[in-house]
Each structure stands twice: as C-alpha cells, then as structure tokens.
Amino acid sequence: MTETAPAVPTPDFYHYPWTVPSAVRVDGRFVQLDWADGLRLRAFDLWLAENTMGQAIDPATRESVLDPADLPDDLAVATAQLTERGAVVVTWTDGDGPAVAPALFHPGWLRHVAEGAHRPAAGLPEPIPWLATDLGEPPTRDGAAIASDDELLEAWLDDLARYGLARLTGAGTDPDLLLGVGARIGAIRDTNFGPIWDVRASVEPNSTANTTVRLCPHTDLPTRETPPGFQILHCLVNTAAGGWSTMTDGLALVEHLAAEHPEHHEALTTLRWVFFNRGPAVDHRWSGPLVDGGDDRPLTIRAFHPVRGFPDCDEEDQPRAYDALRRFARLAADPRFQLRYPFAPGDVVAFDNRRVLHGRDGYDTDGDGGGRRHLRGIYLDHDEVLSRLRQASRRRTPPAT
Ligand code: OGA
Numbered sequence: 001m002t003e004t005a006p007a008v009p010t011p012d013f014y015h016y017p018w019t020v021p022s023a024v025r026v027d028g029r030f031v032q033l034d035w036a037d038g039l040r041l042r043a044f045d046l047w048l049a050e051n052t053m054g055q056a057i058d059p060a061t062r063e064s065v066l067d068p069a070d071l072p073d074d075l076a077v078a079t080a081q082l083t084e085r086g087a088v089v090v091t092w093t094d095g096d097g098p099a100v101a102p103a104l105f106h107p108g109w110l111r112h113v114a115e116g117a118h119r120p121a122a123g124l125p126e127p128i129p130w131l132a133t134d135l136g137e138p139p140t141r142d143g144a145a146i147a148s149d150d151e152l153l154e155a156w157l158d159d160l161a162r163y164g165l166a167r168l169t170g171a172g173t174d175p176d177l178l179l180g181v182g183a184r185i186g187a188i189r190d191t192n193f194g195p196i197w198d199v200r201a202s203v204e205p206n207s208t209a210n211t212t213v214r215l216c217p218h219t220d221l222p223t224r225e226t227p228p229g230f231q232i233l234h235c236l237v238n239t240a241a242g243g244w245s246t247m248t249d250g251l252a253l254v255e256h257l258a259a260e261h262p263e264h265h266e267a268l269t270t271l272r273w274v275f276f277n278r279g280p281a282v283d284h285r286w287s288g289p290l291v292d293g294g295d296d297r298p299l300t301i302r303a304f305h306p307v308r309g310f311p312d313c314d315e316e317d318q319p320r321a322y323d324a325l326r327r328f329a330r331l332a333a334d335p336r337f338q339l340r341y342p343f344a345p346g347d348v349v350a351f352d353n354r355r356v357l358h359g360r361d362g363y364d365t366d367g368d369g370g371g372r373r374h375l376r377g378i379y380l381d382h383d384e385v386l387s388r389l390r391q392a393s394r395r396r397t398p399p400a401t
C-alpha cells in the first residue's frame with residue numbers, strides 16, 4: 001500500500017517514502033513490523049519510547065530530551081497497530097514514571113532502520129581497493145569550477161571516498177583556494193602547522209617535508225591519537241626537476257599482506273611503535289601499530305618514519321616488528337602498488353591520509369635554472385567529508401509529500 005504521506009514528523013530531518021507495513025504486532029517487549037517484501041523490524045519498547053515525537057524528541061532539534069534515568073521501570077507497549085493511512089500507532093501501559101501518551105511513528109522512518117539506512121556507512125560509496133597497475137593515474141576531473149561548483153565538489157569527494165585518492169586539474173593557483181574549498185566541505189582541521197600550510201624547501205625546515213629530500217610512502221601525523229582523515233595538496237608552482245608524487249593504496253596493501261604474508265600482517269597490526277614529533281615548540285606522542293583499526297573501525301596506517309621514535313613492544317618481538325616494517329615499506333614502494341605522477345601547477349590532489357600512503361621523489365631546486373616547487377595543504381577529518389557526502393545524498397532523496 002502506497003499513499004500520500006500524512007504529516008507524521010520523524011525524529012530527524014530526513015524525508016522517507018510512505019512504506020506501510022503489511023503486519024504489525026506486539027511480541028513481548030518488541031513491536032514486530034513486517035513489510036510485504038519480507039523485511040522485518042523488531043523495535044524494542046524503550047527504544048520506541050525514546051523516539052516518540054513531541055515527548056522524548058524535541059521537534060525543534062529532533063533530538064531526545066529524555067534522560068534514560070527517567071525511563072519508567074515498568075513501561076510496556078500495550079498495543080501497536082496501523083492507522084487508516086498506514087502510520088504506526090503505539091499505546092503504552094501505565095508505569096510508575098511519567099505517563100507516555102500514545103505515539104505515532106512514520107512507517108518509512110521505521111523501515112529505514114530495518115534497511116540499515118541509519119548506519120554510518122549507509123549511502124556512502126563503498127571503498128574500492130586499487131593497485132597502481134589498475135588505476136594508472138589518480139581518478140581525475142577538470143577542476144576549473146571547483147571554487148563554486150557544488151556538483152563538482154561532491155563528485156570529487158565521491159571519488160575520494162571510493163578510491164581514497166581524487167585529483168582535480170586546472171584549478172588555478174590562487175594560494176587561498178583550499179581555504180574556500182575546505183570550508184565548503186566542513187571544518188578544516190587545524191594543527192601546529194596551521195590551518196593551511198606550505199610545502200617548500202626552507203632554510204629552516206620544521207619538517208622533513210620542507211626539504212628537498214625524497215619522502216618515502218607515508219601518512220601524515222601518526223603522532224596523533226586520531227591522525228587527520230583527509231589531506232588536500234594544491235600545487236602553486238613547480239619548475240623543479242624531480243619531485244614526482246607517489247600514492248599507494250594501504251587498503252590494497254593490507255589485504256595483500258593478510259593473504260600473502262600473514263605473519264607480517266599479524267606483526268603490523270599488533271606490535272606498537274611510539275611516534276613523536278620532535279618539533280622545538282611541540283611534544284605530540286602516540287603509541288600504536290603501523291596498521292591500526294580495520295574491521296569495524298576505519299583503517300589508520302601510521303607510517304611517517306621521521307616521527308616513528310621507538311618500538312613499543314617486548315624485546316623478543318622487535319626482530320619481527322622490523323621484518324614486518326621492512327616488508328611493508330618495500331611493498332608500499334613496489335610499482336605494482338605505487339602510482340607515480342608529476343605535480344603540475346593548478347593540480348589539487350585529495351587523499352585519505354589514514355588509508356593511502358603518499359610520498360614524493362627528491363627534487364632539485366638549483367639545477368635547471370633554479371626551479372621552484374611550492375604546494376599548500378589542508379587537513380579535514382573523515383567526519384567532515386562523510387557528513388558532506390551524506391548531506392548530498394539526503395538532498396537527492398525527494399521529499400515524501
Ligand atoms: C608532506 C608531503 C608531498 C610533496 O608535506 O607531508 O608529503 O609532494 N608532501 O611534497
């Protein structure tokens with residue numbers, strides 16, 4: 001049965017199709033809803049009570065104002081049925097605590113829970129692990145309109161969520177471009193390097209990045225409990241000889257290690273290292289394995305060797321910690337896994353700083369007539385990019401009315 005949705009507000013700001021269940025019944029402490037296509041939701045009584053609009057949920061914020069301490073001890077669902085239009089109406093038996101009035105639930109809102117559409121990964125692109133030999137070059141779009149075009153921004157972020165790497169070309173060389181682009185995505189993540197930072201050879205470098213040496217495959221700021229989720233680099237000037245970029249998909253690398261080198265995979269995911277930032281004015285430290293997270297937590301590769309200070313494991317584990325580290329570093333630079341490409345002025349390259357290992361060849365600013373190389377960069381947490389992508393998918397869902 002599909003009909004025009006009556007005005008049943010939901011505990012959020014999304015619009016849901018009016019999908020009426022074919023059967024609703026009370027089963028112990030659960031309300032069981034069945035849809036004609038076989039989908040079922042079993043909704044617990046206290047969870048339903050926490051989601052009653054106008055009682056637990058404040059209609060202005062669509063957030064619960066109910067303190068769980070005030071959930072009545074003997075609250076129980078008395079009846080659950082469909083209204084004539086197909087909303088789900090639940091009545092409650094009196095408990096000792098505050099009375100809960102009959103509550104109306106939007107059937108589409110209940111169904112989205114049955115579908116798992118409330119889960120963090122729902123509606124986001126599925127990550128695609130890649131080899132350098134598959135991609136050939138970073139997924140690339142024309143970036144001329146990136147300062148104002150929201151559709152381009154969202155398509156680029158979609159590539160980024162999928163591949164952990166997405167490039168724009170022809171985006172111009174406005175030095176503040178990334179501040180504007182970042183602000184349109186979400187909050188830029190500030191660090192001791194500032195909200196936007198420069199990568200160029202400096203006479204007083206604050207990091208190995210600000211020299212001309214090669215940077216082997218790495219992830220930035222593994223010294224933090226949560227390293228920045230995404231990094232965006234914008235090339236303003238590049239007349240230097242060398243300095244090609246490298247990118248390696250850590251997701252593909254970790255899958256390969258698990259399948260082909262399980263003993264190294266085990267060491268990389270369990271044996272810890274202390275990372276610390278040796279900057280004169282800062283003292284950032286964290287201890288974690290090189291391959292952190294995975295399963296139901298985001299993968300976090302901790303690999304910037306200039307700030308990897310000490311093994312943080314038992315003496316007898318240190319030889320295998322180094323064996324696994326060596327294997328990891330060699331594979332990360334293996335042409336099968338590692339993309340190599342030049343950076344051109346106007347290029348903007350975004351990558352998942354916890355999934356993809358980036359790097360660069362050494363370069364020469366004195367040869368070839370004194371070339372120069374200047375990049376600017378920003379960080380954003382995963383949350384900001386993923387929230388922007390979810391908003392985009394919410395906008396694409398037509399209202400239910
Ligand atoms: C960095 C970095 C890459 C480059 O600044 O951390 O990796 O191409 N830079 O210079």
Ligand code: ZN
Binds near residue numbers: 209
């Ligand atoms: Zn880096």
